Amino acid sequence: MNTHELVCPPWLLPLFDNPLRKLTHNPRQILGAYVKPGDTVLDVGCGGGYFSLGLAELVGPQGKVIAADLQPAMLAELARRAKRAGLEARIQPQLCASEKIGLTEPVDFALAFWMVHEVPQRRLLLQEIYSLLKPGANLLIVEPRIHVSGSDFERTLSLSQEIGFKATLRPWVNISRAVLLSKQAGK
Numbered sequence: 145m146n147t148h149e150l151v152c153p154p155w156l157l158p159l160f161d162n163p164l165r166k167l168t169h170n171p172r173q174i175l176g177a178y179v180k181p182g183d184t185v186l187d188v189g190c191g192g193g194y195f196s197l198g199l200a201e202l203v204g205p206q207g208k209v210i211a212a213d214l215q216p217a218m219l220a221e222l223a224r225r226a227k228r229a230g231l232e233a234r235i236q237p238q239l240c241a242s243e244k245i246g247l248t249e250p251v252d253f254a255l256a257f258w259m260v261h262e263v264p265q266r267r268l269l270l271q272e273i274y275s276l277l278k279p280g281a282n283l284l285i286v287e288p289r290i291h292v293s294g295s296d297f298e299r300t301l302s303l304s305q306e307i308g309f310k311a312t313l314r315p316w317v318n319i320s321r322a323v324l325l326s327k328q329a330g331k
Contacts, residue, residue: 168318168319169194169317169318170198171194171195171197171198171199171201171202172198172201172202174284174286174315174317175195175198175199175202175255175284176202178253178282178284178324179199179202179203179252179253180202180203180252181202181203181204181206181207182203182204182206182207183202183203183207183208183252183253184203184207184208184209184210184249184250184251184252185199185202185203185207185208185209185210185251185252185253185254185255186209186210186212186245186247186251186253186254186255186273186276187199187209187210187211187212187254187255187257188212188245188254188255188256188259188269188273189212189213189214189256189257189258189259189262190211190212190213190218190219190222191213191218191221191222191259192218192221192222192225193211193218193221193222193225193226193235195255195257196209196211196222196226196235197225197226197229197231197235199255200226200229200231200234200235201231203234204234205233205234207234208234208235208236209234209235209236210236210238210247210249210251211235211236211237211238212238212239212240212245212247213237213238213239213240214239214240214241214242216239219237219239222235222237223235223237243265243268244268244272245269245272245273245276247272247276248276249276250276250277250278251276251277251278251281252277252278252281253277253281253282253283253284254273254276254277254281254282254283254284255283255284255286256269256273256283256284256285256286257284257286258286258287258288258320260285260287260300261287261288261291261292261296266300266303267303267307270300270303270304270307270309271307274307274308274309274327277327278327279327279328279329280326280327280328280329281326281327282312282324282325282326282327283304283309283324283325283326283327284315284322284323284324284325285300285301285304285322285323285325286317286320286321286322287300287320287321287322288319288320288321289319289320289321290319292321294321297321297323301323304323304325308327308328309325309326309327310325310326310328311323311324311325311326312324312325312326
């Protein structure tokens with residue numbers, strides 16, 4: 145997926161992954177239209193689990209969130225938060241290798257929030273996510289405006305389309321650039 149030198153370190157987590165974040169990035173508002181009860185979803189680069197917890201609420205008791213991250217410390221924080229919220233049964237932590245998520249289970253939805261810019265081999269990441277999505281399923285990529293220029297975001301979008309994704313929506317996400325990508329049915 146990515147190298148340790150490029151990823152957000154765990155000590156920065158409290159700066160952007162805290163209760164005040166719901167004022168700018170409310171998981172239910174951002175993801176509610178794409179995730180339904182019973183879904184299996186993938187949160188790529190989940191960090192401390194801010195969106196994983198929100199996704200776990202959306203998928204309900206019959207659903208599952210696969211929370212993937214490269215850093216064991218982030219997954220440990222996710223486990224702590226999930227237990228405190230009573231959502232640990234819905235969240236499956238997935239420790240990634242440096243260039244691979246390492247899953248085979250098909251998913252109904254995938255989220256890559258503020259992390260694609262950290263990945264040196266974006267094509268590999270996007271191809272792996274594409275292979276995990278069920279036909280007709282979606283990937284939401286959200287990147288921070290402060291780190292990702294419009295042209296860099298468009299390059300990621302172009303690469304996604306080369307792989308086979310279709311851009312279906314450009315949702316508004318505060319202080320971010322976002323695109324909803326669909327894996328076409330039958331592919």
